[in-house]
Amino acid sequence: MSMLAISKSTIATQIVEELRRRIIKGEYRAGMKLQQEQIAQELGVSRSPVREALRQLEAEGLVILISQKGAEVAPISASEVAEMFEIRLQLEPHLLALAIPQMTAADLSEAARLIALMETSDVGNWGMLNWDLHRTLYSPAERPTILRMLERVHQNIDRYLRMEITRYDGRATAKAEHQTLVSLCRAGQVERAVSLLRMHILNATAHLPEMAKPDNGGTS
Amino acid sequence: MSMLAISKSTIATQIVEELRRRIIKGEYRAGMKLQQEQIAQELGVSRSPVREALRQLEAEGLVILISQKGAEVAPISASEVAEMFEIRLQLEPHLLALAIPQMTAADLSEAARLIALMETSDVGNWGMLNWDLHRTLYSPAERPTILRMLERVHQNIDRYLRMEITRYDGRATAKAEHQTLVSLCRAGQVERAVSLLRMHILNATAHLPEMAKPDNGGTS
C-alpha cells in the first residue's frame, strides 16, 4: 500500500506529458514536423498512443494536425502572445483582488520561497516558477477553472519567450515587482497590489515586437 | 467541382463533432458513461477514431477519462459556471470596447439578423445563436485567440443551462438588452455599451443557484 509515486496511468498520458514538456521547453521548435512512427520508435511504443497524445496536444493548442499530412508543433505569433497578455491583464488583477482577503501566512511564505527560488534557479525553469508564484497568489481566490485557463496562457507565453531571440531578461525588474507585490498582499493593500500587478503584466509586454499592445479596457 | 458537402476529412474529427454536439445539446447527460465499443458500433466505425475523439473532448473539458475505467461526460458544477461568467465579465466588455470603433455596417446588420433569428428559432439553438451574436459584436476587435477561448466558455455555459431544471427563460430580457446593445454600438457609444454589456452578463447569472456570484473586480 505504499503507492508513493502516483501510478503513471496510461502510456498515452505519459506521451502527452513528455511531448508537452519538449514543446514548452523549446526542444521541439515551432513548425517542426512530428512523425508518429519516429516518436513511437524513440519512446519504444506503438503509434496508437502517440496518435492519441497528438490529438490531445492539438486541443491544447500546442500542436496542429492537418488531415492526411500529419502533425507539427504549433507556431505562436507575437499577436497571439499579445492577446494572451491581454487575457492576463483582465483576469489576474481580478483574481488577486479576490485572493488577498483570503490569504494565509502559509500562502505568503510560499510566495516568498518561490521568489527566492527563482533567483537561484536556471533560466530554463524561470517561466514555470513564475507561474507557480502567480498561482500561489491567486489560489486563495478559489477559482480553479480560471486558474486552469491561465495556466495554459502562461504556458504558451513561456514557450513564446523561449522561442524568441529577443530574450530580454526582465528577471531583475520582475523580482523587485514580485517582492513589492507580496508585501502589498501581506499588508492587505488590495488597490495598490492590483495596480502594481497591472503594471507588472504590462511591463512584461514592453519588449514584445511592436504590435497591438493591450490597453486597460477603458476601466479607468 | 460541386463538392457541396465537404467531406470533413477524417473520421475521428467527425466523431469529435458529433459527440460534442450530443454533449452540448444534452443528449448525453453529465456523468453518463461513454463506451468505446458501443459508440463505434453505433457510428459504424472502429474503436481507434473513437478513442482519439474522446481524448480530444477530454482536453476540451467535455469528457473525463479515467485510466482503465473509461470515459464519461464531464459534470459541470454551478461554481464552474459562475467562474465562466466571471471570465465573460472580465473579457467581453474589453473586447466590445475595442470592437465598436472598428464595426462596419455589415457587422451591425449581421447582429440585427441574428437577434431576429433568435426570436423565431427554437430554444435548442438559442445558446448557439446567442454566442454567434456576441461573437459578431466582438469580432471587429481582431482578437481571435480570446474569441476561441470565449467560445469554449459559452459552450460550457450553454450546456449547463440546458442541464439545469431551473431553465429560467431570460430570452425576453436578453432580447431587449441585445437590441439596445446593438443600437449603442451603432451610435458608437462605447462607455454606455460596455456598461450595458456588463449588466447583461450579470443578469444572466442572476438565476444561477445561489453561489459565489462574480463581482466587478473592484475596477469601479
Added chain:
DNA sequence: CCGCCGTCGAATGTATGAAAGTTTCTATGC
C-alpha cells in the same frame, strides 16, 4: 526545353487482434 501524367514510396488513417485490468456474479466457508 517545358509541362503533364502515371507510377511508386512513405506516412497517415482505420480496423482488428491480443493483453491487462475492472466489474460482476456466483459459490463457498463461516
Added chain:
DNA sequence: GCATAGAAACTTTCATACATTCGACGGCGG
C-alpha cells in the same frame, strides 16, 4: 444469512495489420 474469494465476462489499452492518401520522381508528349 452474510461476507468473501474466485472466476467469468466485459472494457479498456496497446500493438499490429490493412487501406488510403499525398507527394515525389521520372517518363512521355508537345
